[in-house]
Amino acid sequence: MKGEITATNGQLLGTVLAVQANFYRVQLDTLGVDNELHSPMLLCTRRTRLKKIGQQVMVGDRVVVEEPDWLGGRGAVADVLPRRSQLDRPAIANVNQILLVFAVADPPLEPFQLSRFLIKAESTGLDVVLCLNKSDLISPQAQQEISDRLGVWGYQPLFISVQQGLNVQPIGDYLQQKITVIAGPSGVGKSSLINLLIPDANLRVGEVSGKLARGRHTTRHVELFELPSGGLLADTPGFNQPDLDCDPEELVHYFPEARARLAEGSCRFTDCLHRDEPDCVVRGDWERYEHYLEFLEQAIARQTLLNQQADPESSLKLKTKGKGENKYEPKLETKKYRRVSRRSQVQSVRNWDEESEDE
Ligand SMILES: Nc1nc2c(ncn2[C@@H]2O[C@H](COP(=O)(O)OP(=O)(O)OP(=O)(O)O)[C@@H](O)[C@H]2O)c(=O)[nH]1
Numbered sequence: 308m309k310g311e312i313t314a315t316n317g318q319l320l321g322t323v324l325a326v327q328a329n330f331y332r333v334q335l336d337t338l339g340v341d342n343e344l345h346s347p348m349l350l351c352t353r354r355t356r357l358k359k360i361g362q363q364v365m366v367g368d369r370v371v372v373e374e375p376d377w378l379g380g381r382g383a384v385a386d387v388l389p390r391r392s393q394l395d396r397p398a399i400a401n402v403n404q405i406l407l408v409f410a411v412a413d414p415p416l417e418p419f420q421l422s423r424f425l426i427k428a429e430s431t432g433l434d435v436v437l438c439l440n441k442s443d444l445i446s447p448q449a450q451q452e453i454s455d456r457l458g459v460w461g462y463q464p465l466f467i468s469v470q471q472g473l474n475v476q477p478i479g480d481y482l483q484q485k486i487t488v489i490a491g492p493s494g495v496g497k498s499s500l501i502n503l504l505i506p507d508a509n510l511r512v513g514e515v516s517g518k519l520a521r522g523r524h525t526t527r528h529v530e531l532f533e534l535p536s537g538g539l540l541a542d543t544p545g546f547n548q549p550d551l552d553c554d555p556e557e558l559v560h561y562f563p564e565a566r567a568r569l570a571e572g573s574c575r576f577t578d579c580l581h582r583d584e585p586d587c588v589v590r591g592d593w594e595r596y597e598h599y600l601e602f603l604e605q606a607i608a609r610q611t612l613l614n615q616q617a618d619p620e621s622s623l624k625l626k627t628k629g630k631g632e633n634k635y636e637p638k639l640e641t642k643k644y645r646r647v648s649r650r651s652q653v654q655s656v657r658n659w660d661e662e663s664e665d666e
């Protein structure tokens with residue numbers, strides 16, 4: 308990226324922006340201030356040595372390029388620098404943050420759906436920037452109410468209107484010199500925002516053709532777009548309903564408001580799932596506690612399923628695992644949670660469908 312030194316020990320360094328068949332589109336680091344506007348792009352192969360040692364090259368990877376053919380625009384990836392982070396879906400290395408885009412209206416802002424995306428984003432361990440588009444559709448007062456509510460959740464949303472160009476500049480600032488993945492449900496204005504930030508990206512907005520091209524039946528194509536102000540941005544096509552694949556014990560840490568409670572005190576049991584255990588500091592009347600319980604049921608159902616698949620003979624595996632855990636298995640059957648369980652089942656089936664189609 309800009310400002311970095313191109314040659315370390317005489318090596319050419321660059322960032323992989325896209326992978327096409329067996330080729331890697333590598334943007335070389337800029338040579339200096341004067342050359343900043345035209346960082347060279349080379350289509351590279353992967354050195355046999357890397358293939359032999361099984362070294363994959365991912366979008367977002369920082370790589371050493373050898374044998375540049377400047378006229379032909381070709382080169383070879385000779386080495387991959389250690390990754391700072393690695394996302395699986397989308398498969399991108401060295402992502403710094405997730406830009407979560409929702410709309411305040413049209414489609415309406417649904418708290419549960421927002422929670423789901425937030426938790427998915429938090430589970431990556433990356434920074435999360437929440438941006439609420441279409442602010443032109445609601446009053447300043449309604450905006451304030453949303454802001455207050457999400458403030459209690461632990462987030463300071465940035466209200467924008469892509470259509471009216473409101474507050475888009477601060478987003479550009481957030482993205483500078485970083486690799487950002489943009490995510491959010493369908494129709495909130497992600498393509499519109501990307502088009503505004505990167506006029507060259509040319510994503511089709513709200514068109515059937517655009518939807519088809521980015522739809523779930525096409526192969527996932529991951530690509531990093533270069534922002535004029537520096538920084539790289541990736542879209543996440545077909546990321547409408549992220550599946551939560553975290554362990555039940557991890558889940559609580561993806562709620563900032565629960566993290567705050569755990570920072571101030573601790574539960575009696577170290578393996579507390581914060582449901583109905585005695586002396587629990589997490590359980591209480593905070594808005595998203597209901598969401599927590601529902602996601603917890605899903606996470607437990609998923610774990611049970613995984614355990615059964617791993618060991619079909621023993622469906623009691625979870626029960627016999629540990630002292631604290633043998634409590635939550637029968638709880639799945641209680642009336643209180645049954646309604647939630649059934650809904651979770653539907654959702655996990657739906658996610659399953661999406662997953663198999665995506666692959
Ligand atoms: N009122 C209003 N409408 C907007 C704004 N930004 C985008 N839209 C409209 O919202 C619709 C959806 O925008 P897209 O950019 O296609 O949304 P998307 O998030 O990319 O949707 P998918 O391609 O389905 O993921 C389009 O009709 C846009 O014109 C905004 O700030 N205000």
Ligand SMILES: [Zn+2]
Nearest residue numbers: 574579581587
């Ligand atoms: Zn607890």
